Amino acid sequence: MSQPAPSNENIAQVCLLAGKIMLESGGETYRVESTMNHVASAFGADHSHSYVTPTGIIFAIDGSSPITRLIRISTRSTDLRKVTLVNAISRRISQGELRPDEAIRELTAVDQNQTRYPVWFQILAAALASGCFLIMFKGLWADFAPAFVTGGAGLLALTYFHRLLPIKFFAEFLASLLIGAVAYLFVRTGLGHELNTIIIGSVMPLVPGLLITNAVRDLMAGHFVSGVSKGAEAFLTAFAIGAGIALVLSLYAGGYAA
Known part of the structure; x- marks a missing residue:
């Protein structure tokens, strides 16, 4: 039995969470935008747009049910381990291994993980x-x-x-x-x-x-x-x-x- 197509709301939530983690952890702007667009395309949202600055992310999806979301970035640090983890999750999404709800759970775990060197x-x-x-x-x-x-x-x-x-x-x-x-x-x-x-x-x-x-x-x-x-x-x-x-x-x- 085929899975129902993910909603634009869930796709936007996944993309924004991935972009937020990467940007707050020291990821480059172009890499954040590329990751968000690839994730959206993997979930079937081919007409997505992202605009990333060091202090905020704007993400939009065109189509029959268009959606636009904005998220504010207030803190930035250096944690390239989180960038690597988000990239790994993005690749799994592109390979069809994760649904939006599963991706959200894994990204949330990465975001809340505060394990760093003492x-x-x-x-x-x-x-x-x-x-x-x-x-x-x-x-x-x-x-x-x-x-x-x-x-x-x-x-x-x-x-x-x-x-x-x-x-x-x-x-x-x-x-x-x-x-x-x-x-x-x-x-x-x-x-x-x-x-x-x-x-x-x-x-x-x-x-x-x-x-x-x-x-x-x-x-x-x-x-x-x-x-x-x-x-x-x-x-x-x-x-x-x-x-x-x-x-x-x-x-x-x-x-x-x-």
Whole structure:
């Protein structure tokens, strides 16, 4: 016995949920639109349209019972595991393995899954990465430990300040300020040797690499609104990091001159 054709309402619900998860988890705009259109086509809605920006998704289906839906995106992070899971569900839908109700259940489980690396592990990884970046930028092995501590302290500060006041750029400014101050203290006490390389290695975990990459890819794909907005966000993040470090360096230069 053949299954009844899915309604446009259910198709739109599946597409919007998939797009929401991908966009909130760091997926590129063109990839989100492509996934939504492929899912809709797999369910028989060949005349679907999606418009995605970093802050919202508009999805519409033409036909005898047209439907248009809008969903707001208020939070964005980096969780490429969820993007991979949504892509896997999308492929199963295209192969006819999932009905809309089954797809909604699986996507909802992915959306509600908050399993991530614990904060202590993220801080440890950032600290280790900072030390490795210092060596990559031709720093001294004697500065590995100062960069390790400074990078870990920077991510810890970013996490704490973002929870205290959820303003991303303010938290990044304060975290970079702390990184510069800790690096300066290491050099001042003689435990560190090259201030510049310690700072460069320590701020690397804060650099918005994914934002820059997605901005360039969206611009190349013709999504100028998303590309420019993500580029602006990356620029503001870089400015916040640079401003915090510049403040410390200016104070350091003044103290050194004195």
